[in-house]
Amino acid sequence: MLVACIAALLTACAQPTPVALLFNAAPWQDGEEHVFRITDVQGRLAGTATYTLLAGVNDQGQPMWSIQRIIEAQGDREETTVKVLAAGFRPQSSFLERSNATGVETVDAQYNGPAVDLVLTTRANVMTTQRIEVPSDVRESATLPMIVRALPLERNYATRLNAFLPVAGLLDRVTVRVVGEERLTVPAGAYDAWVVVLDMGDSTTRLWIAKQAPHPLVKYIDGRNRATFELERYVAGR
Numbered sequence: 480m481l482v483a484c485i486a487a488l489l490t491a492c493a494q495p496t497p498v499a500l501l502f503n504a505a506p507w508q509d510g511e512e513h514v515f516r517i518t519d520v521q522g523r524l525a526g527t528a529t530y531t532l533l534a535g536v537n538d539q540g541q542p543m544w545s546i547q548r549i550i551e552a553q554g555d556r557e558e559t560t561v562k563v564l565a566a567g568f569r570p571q572s573s574f575l576e577r578s579n580a581t582g583v584e585t586v587d588a589q590y591n592g593p594a595v596d597l598v599l600t601t602r603a604n605v606m607t608t609q610r611i612e613v614p615s616d617v618r619e620s621a622t623l624p625m626i627v628r629a630l631p632l633e634r635n636y637a638t639r640l641n642a643f644l645p646v647a648g649l650l651d652r653v654t655v656r657v658v659g660e661e662r663l664t665v666p667a668g669a670y671d672a673w674v675v676v677l678d679m680g681d682s683t684t685r686l687w688i689a690k691q692a693p694h695p696l697v698k699y700i701d702g703r704n705r706a707t708f709e710l711e712r713y714v715a716g717r
Contacts, residue, residue, distance in 0.1 A: 495635040502629045506693040508716030509534035515708040526552025568626040570619040588645040620644040628694040654678040667710040
């Protein structure tokens, strides 16, 4: 027991102290696309995921990014579009649509300062509304694999952020840490990458982010469903 306690203490002491959350400018360009192959926890091919980043402006003329994710796996299709401010990547709105042979369900989220207004429509076409209080600096969970690329990643880097998952109404306090470096090969090629973990308390997602600009996301393992995403094709944008 004493040895275990000492080991746990040494591990805790070895972890870097998180610094204030500060993003660099987006390293990507308008029209950038990642295409991933997905394998399940048993290593079986499950489908594909595509991320597309598109530039735009909101009604106030502020620069924005539209972060689109389409997952097609095991007969299901999920499309999520999150609109975020270009400065700091705070979400303004998001829309999720899930469909399969049984029908379609949607989640519409509007971010209004310290609250998110949700409209949820079930496959039976039943609509409900909900307002959830969130920190005003929250980011949306679906965007994390992309926006972490804009952090000043380096050895022993760590920070914290708040993340919200509208479909579950779930708010997480996420610790972001660089835990190593690795050269890995995926279908899209070989990359030198930072290994980054997103620790959400009850789960840990692991990202491999290329060191060389524009720092594409090379691989990630989702902490909740344990699926592995490996980069098959990368388009740098316009």
